[in-house]
Every structure is written in C-alpha cells, then in structure tokens.
Amino acid sequence: MNWFRRLNKQPLWRDEFSIHTDDERYVSRRQFTKFLVLTSLGMFVGNVWILVRSWLDKAPVYPEETIADANDIPIGGARLFRYPTRNDPCILIRPDEQTYVAYSQKCTHLSCAVYYARDKNRLECPCHQGYFSVKTGEVLQGPPPRPLPRVVLERRGGNLVAVGMDTRTES
Amino acid sequence: MPEQNPPTRKQGLTAIDGALALIALLLIVQMWLLTATLESYLAGHHEVALPAAIISGVLFLTCAGLNLFVNRIDAEARDAGEGTA
Secondary structure, eight states: OOTTOOOOOSOHHHHHTOSSHHHHHHHHHHHHHHHHHHHHHHHHHHHHHHHHHHHHOOOOOOOOEEEEEGGGSOTTEEEEEEOSSTTOEEEEEEEETTEEEEEESBOTTTOOBOEEETTTTEEEETTTTEEEETTTOOEEESSOOSOOOEEEEEEETTEEEEEEEEOOOOO | OOOOOOOOHHHHHHHHHHHHHHHHHHHHHHHHHHHHHHHHHHTTOGGGHHHHHHHHHHHHHHHHHHHHHHHHHHHHHHHHHHHHO
C-alpha cells in the first residue's frame, strides 16, 4: 500500500477551497491535523535543542573567593554576597554555632530574591511564598520546582571560602 | 481476494476523528516530555536529554504517519463521494 500516493486527482486549490459544503469538514480537520503535527515537530526540536545544549555544556570552573570572616556572622545571622560573578547574588547563613550554609539568592521559580526568616528557620521567597530548607536548600512549600543551588564552602582559618556551586539536585 | 471498497464519507470522517484524537494524545505526552526534560536539565540531570529526544522523535514520526493516514483517508473518501455524486 502506497501511503504517499495522492489519490485525489483534483488540483490542491480545488481541495482546499471546495464548492461543496461537506468538504469543508474535511479541510478543517486536515488543516488541524497539519497544525498538530507541526506543533509535534516543534516539541521534538525543543528536545533536540536541550540535547545539544547538554552536549555543549562544559563543567564550569568556579573561583575560590573569601566571602566572610566566620566570627563576623552572629548565630542566626545572614550575610549577602555575590558568587561566582557580580551578577549572582547569594546568601550566607549561620543557623547555629558550628554550621554555615550558603545558597544562591535567586528563587528557582521566577528568580525573586529569597531571604532568611530567622524565626521560622527557613529561606522565604516573598513573591509567591516559596519556602526552602536552610539545612539542604530543598523546597518546603510553594511553586519553586527545584532546590536552591548551594554554594560549596570551606573554612580556612577564620575565613569562609566559597569554592564552587552545587547546582545538581536530587529530584 | 475481494477488492476493498473505499470508505464512505461518514466512515472517512470517523477514521479522521480517531486519528486526530490519537495525535492530540501523543502531543500532550510530548508536551509533558519536553517540560519534564527541561526541568531535569535545569536541575543538572543532563543524562535524560538523549532518551527524551529519541522518544520525542518517535512520537513526532507517529504523528507524521497519522497525518499521512488522515490525508489518504480524506482523499479516498472524497474520491468515493465524487464517484457516487
């Protein structure tokens, strides 16, 4: 069976602009099918684009940057800094005496700046009430689809040094 | 082997409607696949991109095949309609 064979001998314009009312139903369905198939092609192209991006992505190299003196931050306090570039706001938090954690300040929903709610011990996005865990950066509530990217910290002497970003999250 | 009669207009429309419903269903799956893949990619899971692209390609080819089916049924039904008119 030849599926590509065009059985109708009429020229295309007579197919598409038929004088018969009944044929209009066929035309609209045919056009709608074409539209859906084109949309399907668009989805496929989108998936291929993601694939190409994942092939082209290289492992980023992060600078080492001293971001604060550990003793300058009080227990339950927070400090803002920028890492790895000047356009990447981050937040450093000291939830208890021995723990320091830092996250990207951009909410994973729509990039609003999150802040540390000390009384509830969580990071909150004021735009759409997205809440994140201070310990892990995981989403506790709200529309954010992913945890906050975590800044990898090292303690060198009395200083806190940012050495990388952990953007890979369990999902 | 008896010769197969071309579909009537009503049969043709029913077949086309069925194919359309199937295409719409496949498209919904493809939309979900694209959003899920993008979500995984942004979360750093790059390994899902290849299987997702392959499955999306298969879904697209299925839709394209159904489109050919619709065109064929449509042409056959209208040919039959002209023959009886």
